[in-house]
Amino acid sequence: MLTQLAVGYYFSRAYEKTVEAAKQAIRSFPGFEPPHRYLAAALGQLGRTKEAKIALEQAIEIAPDAFEMYIRNCAPWWRPEGHAHMLEGLRKAGWSD
Numbered sequence: 001m002l003t004q005l006a007v008g009y010y011f012s013r014a015y016e017k018t019v020e021a022a023k024q025a026i027r028s029f030p031g032f033e034p035p036h037r038y039l040a041a042a043l044g045q046l047g048r049t050k051e052a053k054i055a056l057e058q059a060i061e062i063a064p065d066a067f068e069m070y071i072r073n074c075a076p077w078w079r080p081e082g083h084a085h086m087l088e089g090l091r092k093a094g095w096s097d
Helices: 002-011 015-028 033-045 049-062 064-072 080-092
Strands: none
Touching (some): 002 033, 002 080, 015 033, 033 049, 033 064, 049 080
């Protein structure tokens, strides 16, 4: 549920709230990749690049195939503008496609 809150906050552009929810989710389930991804994107949007890069590296390290599927290849249920918004945050976090 915390990950879903982070997702909702991210797409609502409530980046500080995204960070809080994602960190709580990570504390509960550190090996679950999605909150790391949203944390990285939100921190990137906030200009907190050092923290964002760490979260990005963790997301990729935990589940490189999932990261590839959901980020490099837009998941079929994502709206193109939502995918573009995620890519924007991850690029600000230091990701290059």
